[in-house]
Structures are given as structure tokens and as C-alpha cells.
Amino acid sequence: MARSRVAILIMGVVLWCCLTTPAKAEYMKYKDPKQPIPVRIQDLLDRMTLEEKIGQMVQIERKVASADVMKEYFIGSVLSGGGSVPAPQASAETWINMVNDFQRGSLSTRLGIPMIYGIDSVHGNNNVYKATIFPHNIGLGASRDPELVNKIGAATALETRATGIPYAFAPCIAVCRDPRWGRCYESYSEDPQIVKDMTDIIPGLQGNIPTDSPKGVPFVAGKNNVVACSKHYVGDGGTTKGINENNTVIDWQGLLSIHMPAYHTSIMKGVSTVMISYSSWNGIKMHANRELITGFLKNTLGFKGFVISDWEGLDRITYPPHANYSYSIQAGIHAGIDMVMVPYNYKEFIDGLTFHVKNNVIPMSRIDDAVRRILRVKFVMGLFENPLADNSLVDQLGSQEHRELAREAVRKSLVLLKNGQSLNRPLLPLPKKTSKILVAGSHADNLGYQCGG
Numbered sequence: 001m002a003r004s005r006v007a008i009l010i011m012g013v014v015l016w017c018c019l020t021t022p023a024k025a026e027y028m029k030y031k032d033p034k035q036p037i038p039v040r041i042q043d044l045l046d047r048m049t050l051e052e053k054i055g056q057m058v059q060i061e062r063k064v065a066s067a068d069v070m071k072e073y074f075i076g077s078v079l080s081g082g083g084s085v086p087a088p089q090a091s092a093e094t095w096i097n098m099v100n101d102f103q104r105g106s107l108s109t110r111l112g113i114p115m116i117y118g119i120d121s122v123h124g125n126n127n128v129y130k131a132t133i134f135p136h137n138i139g140l141g142a143s144r145d146p147e148l149v150n151k152i153g154a155a156t157a158l159e160t161r162a163t164g165i166p167y168a169f170a171p172c173i174a175v176c177r178d179p180r181w182g183r184c185y186e187s188y189s190e191d192p193q194i195v196k197d198m199t200d201i202i203p204g205l206q207g208n209i210p211t212d213s214p215k216g217v218p219f220v221a222g223k224n225n226v227v228a229c230s231k232h233y234v235g236d237g238g239t240t241k242g243i244n245e246n247n248t249v250i251d252w253q254g255l256l257s258i259h260m261p262a263y264h265t266s267i268m269k270g271v272s273t274v275m276i277s278y279s280s281w282n283g284i285k286m287h288a289n290r291e292l293i294t295g296f297l298k299n300t301l302g303f304k305g306f307v308i309s310d311w312e313g314l315d316r317i318t319y320p321p322h323a324n325y326s327y328s329i330q331a332g333i334h335a336g337i338d339m340v341m342v343p344y345n346y347k348e349f350i351d352g353l354t355f356h357v358k359n360n361v362i363p364m365s366r367i368d369d370a371v372r373r374i375l376r377v378k379f380v381m382g383l384f385e386n387p388l389a390d391n392s393l394v395d396q397l398g399s400q401e402h403r404e405l406a407r408e409a410v411r412k413s414l415v416l417l418k419n420g421q422s423l424n425r426p427l428l429p430l431p432k433k434t435s436k437i438l439v440a441g442s443h444a445d446n447l448g449y450q451c452g453g
Contacts, residue, residue: 067105153204
């Protein structure tokens with residue numbers, strides 16, 4: 001009797017030990033930074049459901065984002081639209097807390113895939129209070145100084161990271177061919193060579209690409225750098241009469257020689273993302289142009305990063321916008337767009353794309369291509385290892401060093417159009433004993449105008 005009790009007791013202890021000993025966690029290659037990135041991508045892709053894949057292709061505006069939304073819909077990216085801030089005059093810490101809150105929602109999902117937050121840091125981190133503001137591209141192009149632009153890229157990266165944001169929708173490499181275009185100030189020049197030279201801002205933003213890096217593969221050096229975005233592909237600066245979002249009428253050779261060179265150079269410098277233009281090329285909407293997105297950008301130029309739409313870019317495939325959203329989803333994704341800046345009606349997009357895949361309208365291979373590219377950028381930039389931002393760079397926001405750089409950029413980008421009434425009576429330089437100077441006009445005391453926009 002005593003022996004049987006001892007045996008039962010021993011068996012109970014053994015069973016208790018078995019139940020309480022933690023099971024060995026499953027080894028997941030995608031979580032191992034020592035594994036090659038292609039191996040990590042494939043391992044993660046193999047684990048993902050269709051719902052999780054489509055979620056990665058969605059970018060939503062911060063106003064409709066929350067930790068719960070990120071978790072429920074597996075959202076791959078969040079952005080701040082122009083002027084979209086967490087609070088008036090928000091501090092860097094406030095920005096960081098907001099971004100991290102969204103990120104914790106993403107990390108709490110089954111696979112814990114981090115989201116990437118993007119913002120229009122197009123002349124400094126220009127949505128953020130107290131950030132250093134640099135001249136717009138048209139001014140920087142006038143400087144003819146790629147080295148200066150590279151430094152501005154590095155400063156902008158630091159000030160963007162200072163707010164917890166790792167993705168900048170810059171640079172705009174439009175070649176403005178008609179000054180009537182309202183966004184001409186976003187273009188470095190009407191000269192494609194100058195625009196090409198100014199792509200030196202990309203290694204400023206992302207870091208210098210290693211010499212042995214494979215062509216077309218995105219590169220981000222580390223936590224002091226950001227993912228860059230060359231935009232708007234392609235021909236946005238060449239529309240008829242400069243009408244915004246209109247039709248660029250030009251032959252293939254003209255497109256290649258004027259509007260395409262800076263994209264080729266961007267890819268050689270490791271740019272991580274490319275944003276598509278609202279405009280059309282010879283009547284075909286760029287957001288639906290498979291020949292130029294998949295055929296040329298991805299296959300011919302060898303771009304391995306991800307292609308992102310512009311704000312409501314799919315909606316504008318039709319006129320009026322959103323008239324046939326189901327068709328727009330089909331056309332845009334089929335063309336080769338990988339991530340869609342929805343930015344509000346994300347449920348409609350998710351439902352529409354899911355329907356097309358389940359009904360074999362859009363093949364799973366196209367979804368896998370999109371997600372593979374998005375994951376590649378996230379792995380390359382170290383987002384899986386460092387998904388949450390900290391306060392270590394907050395002092396970079398509006399730093400004195402960056403303000404001095406901005407002043408240098410202003411000095412080098414100012415262009416004197418006319419000096420006095422005639423060559424014989426120049427106005428400048430002003431006499432040193434001048435008692436009063438009148439600065440007049442709508443541009444005299446307006447930060448937006450002074451910055452070039």
C-alpha cells in the first residue's frame with residue numbers, strides 16, 4: 001500500500017514537471033537577424049494568411065489608426081498627411097508616443113510584423129513644430145550643389161527619426177517643364193541632369209550604399225537614417241500646359257531622356273520606395289500603367305523595393321474619382337502597385353482586394369510579389385530588430401547645426417533676377433549707411449512663400 005502511494009506520488013511529480021516545464025519555443029527564421037534577408041522573407045511569407053498579406057499592402061492615415069485597428073486588420077503602414085499632427089505644436093516625444101502606440105498594436109498580432117510610419121519630410125521634417133525648414137527643391141536645384149543636398153538629406157533623416165518616424169516621402173524628382181505647374185517648386189530643375197545630380201539627397205536620407213550592394217536592392221544604413229521615396233513616377237512635371245495631375249504627352253524617347261534618368265540614378269543609389277504619379281502618360285493613368293511600373297521600373301530597371309500609390313491614387317484612376325473602386329483596385333494592383341495609400345476607407349480596399357484574389361481576378365503571385373517587396377524594405381531597415389522608437393534623437397529636432405545648414409542652403413539657393421533699373425544703376429549692394437529698407441508684398445512676411453512653396 002505504501003509502495004503504491006509512493007509510486008502514485010512519483011508519477012504525479014513527473015506529470016507536474018512535464019506540465020509546468022515550458023515547451024521550447026518554435027524557431028522562426030524570420031525573427032533571426034543572422035539569417036539572410038531572402039530566407040527571412042520567405043519564411044515569413046510562408047506563414048502568412050491572405051488576410052495578413054493584404055494588410056501589409058495597406059497604408060492608412062493616422063486619424064483612422066489605432067492600436068486596435070493595427071491589430072485587427074494587420075495594417076502594414078501608417079502616414080501623416082499634410083498638416084496631420086497628433087496635437088497642435090506637438091513635441092518630438094508626443095510624436096514618438098503616438099507612433100509607438102500604433103506599433104504596439106502591430107507587434108501584438110500573431111506574427112508581430114512591425115508597421116512602417118511615413119511622412120512628407122520634403123524640405124526638412126516640415127509637418128513638425130520647431131523642425132528645421134530647408135528651401136524647397138527649386139531653391140536647392142538653383143544651388144547646383146549636390147554635396148549640400150546630401151547634407152540636408154542627412155539632417156532631415158535625423159529630424160524625422162527624432163519624432164519616431166522612419167520613412168520620408170522624399171525626394172520629389174519631377175522635371176518641371178512648364179512653370180505654370182502649381183507644384184513646380186517641388187522640382188529641382190527643368191534640366192534632367194540637375195535633377196539627376198540632386199538625387200545625392202538619397203544617400204543623405206538612407207546612408208551611403210555599400211559598393212558591393214546588388215543593383216536595385218533597397219538600402220538603409222541604420223537608426224539615424226530613413227527609408228526614402230523617389231516620386232512621382234513618372235512624368236509629373238511634364239503635363240500639358242502644366243495642369244496638375246494631367247496628361248504628359250511625349251514619345252518614349254522623350255520620356256526616357258527627360259523624366260526617367262533620375263529614377264535610374266535613384267535605384268543605383270539604393271532608394272527603397274517609389275511613389276506613382278497622379279498624372280497620365282499619353283492618356284494612360286500612371287497608377288494603372290503596368291508597362292511602366294512592372295515592365296520598366298521593376299523588370300528593366302531592376303527595382304527591388306516597394307512601389308507605393310499616392311494619396312487616394314487608386315480612386316483617381318477613374319473620373320470622377322472612386323466611381324468604380326473595384327475596377328481601380330484591380331487596375332492598380334495589376335499594374336504593380338505594392339502598397340496603397342488608401343488612406344481612410346481601408347475596409348473597402350481590403351474587402352475589394354480580398355474578393356479579387358479569391359475570385360482569381362488578381363493572382364496570389366501578384367500579392368506575394370507586393371508583400372515580398374514590403375518585407376524586404378522592413379528587414380533591410382532593421383525594423384524587426386528595432387520596431388519601437390526612443391527619445392535618443394529628440395535633441396536633433398531644430399538643432400543649431402541644422403539651422404546653420406539651412407542658412408547656408410538659403411545663401412546658396414537665392415537667385416538675383418534683376419539688379420536695379422539698368423546695368424548702370426545697380427541697386428545691390430546696398431549702401432552700408434542705409435537708414436531704412438522697405439520689404440513689401442504678399443511674400444514679404446510669409447514662411448510658406450519664403451520657403452519656396
